[in-house]
Amino acid sequence: MDEEEIDKAVMAYLRKKGFKEAERVLQEEQNRVSSVGSRSDPEIAKQILTFAESGDGPLRYHEGYSKLRTWSYSSLDLYKDELLRVLYPVFIHCFMDLVAKGYVQEARRFFNCFRDDHEMMHKRDLQKFEGILTPSHLEEMEFACALRQSKVNIKLCQYSYELLLQYLQKTQSLTMLGIINEHINFKVSPGHPSSISDDADAVSLIGSSQDIAKQVNQKEVHWGLLEDSIEERFEKHGGLLSDSEKVDGENKEADGEDKKRPVEGNKQGASAKKMKKDKVVGAVGKNVRSETTTVSVAPRVKPELKLPVMPPDEEQSILEDLRNRVQISSLALPSVSFYTFINTHNGLNCSAVSHDGALVAGGFSDSSLKVWDMSKIGQQAGSINTQGENEPSLNGHVLGSDERKQPYTLFQGHAGPVYAASFSPRGDYILSSSSDATIRLWSNKLNANLVCYKGHNYPVWDVQFSPVGHYFASSSHDRTARIWSMDRIQPLRIMAGHLSDVDCVQWHPNCNYIATGSSDKTVRLWDVHSGECVRIFIGHRSMVLSLAMSPDGRYMASGDEDGSIMMWDLSTGRCITPLVGHTSCVWSLAFSCEGTLLASGSADCTVKLWDVTASTKISKTEESRSGSGSRLRSLKTLPTKSTPVYNLRFSRRNLLFATGALSKGV
Structure with a gap:
């Protein structure tokens, strides 16, 4: 059989078996041969035929990934960080390929054998894939389907990329080569390799196609303030x-x-x-x-x-x-007034503070919402952490559950745990959302429930009043965000597009946009008037839990489950800089009133203050040289007494309020 007959046989076999990538490789080789007129590698067709004939065996996935893993971990330290980025997408696609071909038992063994390598960075994804037991499960899971249809962007330096190609060619690992060709898009850059902490976009494993994100991010965003x-x-x-x-x-x-x-x-x-x-x-x-x-x-x-x-x-x-606003900066840091909930017995799910700190609310697992009026509470503040005169400090206020000692107003009406609460700008109303799929509006003056808003189909994770009041936004397990007004029981807009839960929502200062953070690891910006998505922000590696907008409306900060924070430029959709420092979930973010500082509150029991000005005011020359902004400088870390930070808010006078529940007995 001559070479042409071999090629025809291989092409027919590949079409029958569905090896699209291998077929594409062979077609490219044929085109090259026809243009050059000679065949430099006469064995390529036979190699691809061998690859196709062995395609039904699941063992090649295990062996191919195991060898690639061993080679990556044994690489030089200088290039190891970059080469290890390839492992996770290859691991996921090997698993999904095995399931799709019907090798469910082999897929489970493969998954359990190598999952520990990715547990720290991709725990949320792995939990989702644990539920895939049959090929039909794979087809029904939108997140998995989106991953199979899109590519992963991975940034490598030129030498790391060449090392990877040499390994694949030397080992003739066609299984791994086929997965890498089909599902990974390498962005090769000259110069030295960069660590993952230096580049937030080094790996973008997402449910949304990069091409779609680029197309969406071309839309115009009017990020200014209201006239x-x-x-x-x-x-x-x-x-x-x-x-x-x-x-x-x-x-x-x-x-x-x-x-x-x-x-x-x-x-x-x-x-x-x-x-x-x-x-x-x-x-x-x-x-x-x-x-x-x-x-x-x-x-x-x-x-x-x-x-x-x-x-x-x-x-x-x-x-x-x-x-009377106090101007703060990196040289004049704010004080932090901390409200600590005690005796919550792990029942506190959320908290909120009014703009002046006079009212503090807590949402509990027993379906209740409690509001404390600080003007009725005596001066029971105890110093948690005191710094120098010009340094920030945490001033403690203890909120208990005994009504005889700590007066509060009890709001009851929800039929499930309360997950979010938000005060109106004046503090006369408060919104709460619950696992019962409803949002309730309460009057702090009448101490009564006024409206129950029904529209979501599943638990509502977050609700936020707009900066001007009257309107509010909600986000839910049903993968949508919705815009409401106080005078209507039906939503005005429904924002659909996320591939998983919408965990948090935040208004833009001009009220024309809302931002949503999701378990699909993306943040989206929506036009309130049209309900259209105008930005997709890609870079997080775990679910996004918190959002904050800068006072001038140009920048946005987002925090995730892994403790990472990212600063985004709304006009370009580009990540300015990652903020690395927290060791656990970032539950809350807040900009100071003039936008010079960013405060972050985390489950690691700390409040961190970041210098925003030094990072956002970068000259265009420096930006073009580096390709990205310099990292925000951490100005101060304020620890609490075993109290995870649930919520942060700057008052109009630039005092920072914080809340949290004591995690162990006093």
Whole structure:
């Protein structure tokens, strides 16, 4: 049989067996031979035929992956980190190929033999694949189908890529070569190899195609702030409330506000407070203009939603807070007022703090929602961690469950655990979401449930009021996010596109967009008016649990289950920098009012403060040289007393509130 007959036989066999990648390789070889006129490797057809004939044997997957794994781990340390990136996608596709071909028992043995290598980085994925027991399960699982239809992007330096090719050619590991060709897209870069911590996009194993993400990210995003906002009017008038107000009247109002808000600021006596105030008063007036240069330079956009009319008393309250705002930076870090829940018996699922810290809410597994009014609670604050005078501190407030000692309002109505709570901007309403697939609106003035919103089909993991109130967003196990208004019981918009649970949701400052984080490891930005996805952010390696928007609306931070945080540029959809430091889930993120600092709260019982300014203000020259932004600098780590951090929030005066439940007995 001559070479042409061999080729025809191989092609027919490959079509019959469905080896599309091997068929493509052979076709390319034939095209090359026809163009060159000679055959440099006469054995290629025979090799592919051998590959096809042995295709029914599951042992080749185990042996091929085992050899690739051994070679990768024995590589030089300089290139090992990059070469190890190839193992996980090859492992997953070997497993899915075995299941698809009907070798279920062999697939389980293969999965259990090598799963420990990937348990730390991809635990969530492995848990999903554990439920695949038959080929029909594989076809019904959308996440698996999406992975089989898309490619993984892996970044390697030139030399690492050449080493991998040499290994595949030398070992003639056609099984591994076929999987790599079909499911991995290498991005080869010149220069030295980079570690995974240096490049957030080194491996992008996602349920969404990279091509789809690129296409979506071409859409225009108006990331500016709302025109004619109260903050803009405040800055235009140089920080003055109004011409008719006198200084004495302002001082009296400020004193009154301080009495109303006993939790804001350190409780270190009148003399200490006066010294601190003297240091800050001059800076406040000076920094109004500096804030103007950072926040006010953002473009102004028109609202897509009909915004509610702000009552005069609320407007005056906001103006008062803006006038008394303390400007913080890497040189003047904020204080942290920490509310600790005790005796929760692992029943606390979520917490929330009103914008001024006067109200604190907790959602519990017994279907209850409890709200504490801090003005009714005595000064029972105990110092958890105290730093120097110019250093941040954690001031503790203990919230118990005994109503005789700790007065709270009990809201009951849900039929399942409460997973999220959110205060309205004024603090007069609070939303709660539950595993009973409903969202409830409660009145803090009437202490009653006003509305029950039904629309989701499964548990609602998160709910958030918009910055202007009236509208709110929710996210659910049904893989959708929804936009609601307080006066309608049906959702205004449904955002569908995630491949798994939508775990968290966050509003953009201009209310024209919402961001959603999902268990499919992606973050999406949605246009509220059209319900269309306008950005897909790819880079996380575990489920996304928390989101935060910068005050100017340009940047977004997202935190995941592994403890990683990423900063994104909404205008480009690009990851500016990863933040590495937490050792467990990042449950909450918050930007300071002028956007200079980012606070992160984690299950590792710490609050971390990050310098945003140093990372986002990168010259275009540096950006083009490095290809990505420099990493955010960690300014301070504030540990708690065995208290995981559930929630963070900056007040309008730039005091940082934090909440958590004590994880062991006092």
